[in-house]
Amino acid sequence: MDIGVCLPTTVPGADGAQLIEFARRAERLGFHSLTVVDRVVYDNYDPIVTLSAAAAVTERIRLTTAILLAASRPSTVELAKQLASLDRLSGGRLVVGVSSGMREDDYTATGTDHASRGRRLDAMIEELREVWRGEGPVPGVGPRPVNGDIPIWVGGHSPAGLRRAARYGIGWISPGGPPQKYPEIVNRVKELWAEEKRDGSPRMGANCYVALGPGGKEAATEHMMKYYSYMGEMAAHLAKGAISEESTLRDVVDGYAANGCDELLLLSVTADPDHLDRIASVVFR
Template sequence: MQIGIGLPSQVPGVTGATLLEFARRAEARGFASLYTSDRLVWSSFEPLATLAAVAGATERIGLNAVVLAPLRANHALFASTIASVDHLAGPGRLRLSLSPGPRPDDFERSGLDFHARGAQLDALLDELERSWRDDDGVGPKPATPGGPALLFAASSAPALRRITTRGAGWLAGPGIEQFETFSARVREGWRERGRSGAPVLAATCKYALGEAAEENMRRTTRGYYGFAGEDMIAALIAETATTPQRIAEEVDAYQRAGCDELYFLSQHDDPAQVDRLADALGDRLG
C-alpha cells in the first residue's frame, strides 16, 4: 500500500509558501503522493492552481486533488486546465478524484443548480473524453497518454456506475467501515462490467500530531464541517489520528482491507507535521 499526505490547504490562514514547503518535505521524506481538496465557500486554495505550483516545486511525487467537478461549468476550459497541469507536472504524476459536491452553498455561490450536479458531472466527463481524444483545437493534449487517471470521490449508486464504466477507481472519505463496504461493491461492479485489471482503491485519514496540532484540528473541523451538525463533527474529531499508535493502527486496518493508496490529511499547517507523520510511520513509509 502506498502512503500519501494531504496539504493543509483547508486550514484557515495557511500560506502558499507553507503549502510548497509541505510539498518539498513530503517528497524528501518519501511519501508517494500529495493530496489537496476543493471547496468554494471557504478559505481553501483552489486545487488545480495549487497542484500547478506544487508541480514546479517538486520533481517526482505524485499529485492528486479532489475536484468539485460540477462547479467547473465551462467543461472545455476545465479539460484544457487539467491538460495544462498534466504538462506542468510531467507524464504520469497527476491524478484527479472527481466529486459531485456535497454542499449546497458552493453551488448557490456559483449560481449553479445543486440538484443538477450529477448530470453536469456526466456531461463534463463526455467533454474530457472528447477534448483529450480529438484534435478539436481546445488546449494542449495531456502529457499523460489518454489523460490523467480519474477516480471518483463518492459512494452512491451513480458514483459506482462512473467508477466501473469511466474511471480508474474510487477515493473514499475517512472511515474504515465505509471503505470495507463500498470497496467490495466496486470490485464486484468492476468484474460485472468486464473491466480488465483491478480498480484503484484509495482512502483518506485525518491526522494531527502534537498538542498544538490537535487543538488546531478541533477548531478547523468545527468550522469546516459546521454544516454537518454536532454529531458528525464529534465523530470526525474522534476518528482523527492524534498519536503514532493510531497512525500505525490506521495503516494496518486499511492494508488488511485491500487499500492501494492511503492519504493522511494534515489538520495543521505546521510543515513539521510532515516529519512527525514520517517518523510515526517509520518503515511503513516506502
Template structure:
C-alpha cells in the same frame, strides 16, 4: 502500499514548503481538497505550483468539485497540469455535499450528479487525440481519474469512466465501498483492478497543536451537522492510532492511504512520515 499526504488548506503560503519536504520523504502523493465558499486555495492553481516545486511526487485533487466548474476550461486546466507535472497528476472528482458551493458558481445543486455524468463524456472527448482544445494530456484519454463518494452512482462512475476510487469513510464502510467498486469493475469487464485509495485525518504533536488541528477540522465540517461530529471522533491524534489505521486499510486492500493534516506546521510532514511511512 503507498502513503500520500494531504496538504493543509488554511494557508497557501506553506504549501511549497510542505510539498518539497514530502518530495524527499516516503510519500507517494500530495493532495488538496476543493471548496468554493471557504478560505482555501484553488487546487488546480496550487497544485501547478506544487508540481513545479517537486520532481518525484504525484499531485492530486481529493476531490475536485467538477459540477461546480465549466467543463471545457476544466479539461484544459487538468490537461495543462498533467503536462506541467510530467504526467504526475491524478484528478480526483466528486460532487460535494454543500449547496453554497454551487450557488456561488451558478450551478444547480440538485443536478450536480447528472451534470458530472455529462461532464465526463465531454472531458473524454476533449482529451482525445486530435481535439482542437489542447494541450493533449500525457496519457491517452486524459490524466488518471479517481472518484469519491458514497452512492451507487459514484461507484458506477469508477467502472465506466475512471481508474479508481477514493474513500473518506471509516474502515467498516470503506470495506463495503471497496468491495462494491471491485464488483462493478468486474461486471463491466474492465481489465486489471481499480486503484483503491483511503483517506484519513490526522494531527500529531503536543496538545496545543492537536487542539488547533481539531478546531480547523470542526470549522471545515461545521455545516454538515452530525457528520462533523463523526469526523472529529475519527481524527487520528497519536502515532499509534495512525499506524493502526494505515495497517487496517492495507488489510482492506487499499493501494494508498492519504493522510490529511489540519495544521500548517511543516513538522507534521516528518511526524506523519515517521508514524505512517
C-alpha cells in the same frame, strides 16, 4: 500500500511559503502523492492553482485532486484545458479525483445546478476525455496531456458514486471511516467493476485526518468543527475520528493495508511542514 499527504490548503492562515515547503518536504520524505481538496465557499486555496505551484517545486511525487468538485465548474472545456496544462507542467504526474460533493452553496456560487450535479459529472468526465483527445464540442483545444489522457479517480458513497467509479474511474476513493468497514465497499466496487466489464482491478483509496504531536487533538477539533460546520452535530463526530496518537496512526495504516486499500491519503490539520516529519516517522518505519 502507498501513502499520500494532502496539502493544507483549507487550514486557516496557511501561507504560500508553508504550502511550497510542504510540497517539497512531502517529496523528499518519500510520500507517493500530494493531494488537494476542493471547496468554493470557504477560505481555501484553489486546488488546480495550488497543484500548479507544487508542480514547479517537485519532480517525482504524484499530484492528485482528492477531490475536485468538477461539476461545480461552469465550463468543461476550460476545466479540461486547465487540467491538461497542469499535467503538462508536471510531466504527466496528475491524477484527477472527482466527486459531485454535498454543499449546495458551492454550486450556487459558480452558477451551476446542484440538483443535477451527478448527471452533469458523468457527462463532464466523458467530455473531458474528448477534449484531451483533441475532439470535444470545439476540436483542437490543447494542450494534450503527456500520456494522451489523465487518470480519473472517483469518490462518493452513494450508489451512483460507486457506479460512476466503476464505469469511468481508475477506482474509488473513500472520504474516510474506520478501516474495518472498508472491505464491504471494496467488494461492492469490485462487483460493479466486473459488471462494467472493466479489465484489471479498481484502485482503492481512502482519506484520513491526522494531527500528531502536542495539542493535536485540540487542533483537529478546531479545524474540523469549522470546516464541517455545515454538517451540524455530525462535525463533532467527524472530529473525533482524527488521529492524534502515533500508535493509532500505525494501526490505521496497517488496517487499511490489510483491508484492500491501495493508497491512504493523510490530511494534516496544520500547515506546519514539520508535521510531515512526524507523520513520516510513523508510516515509513
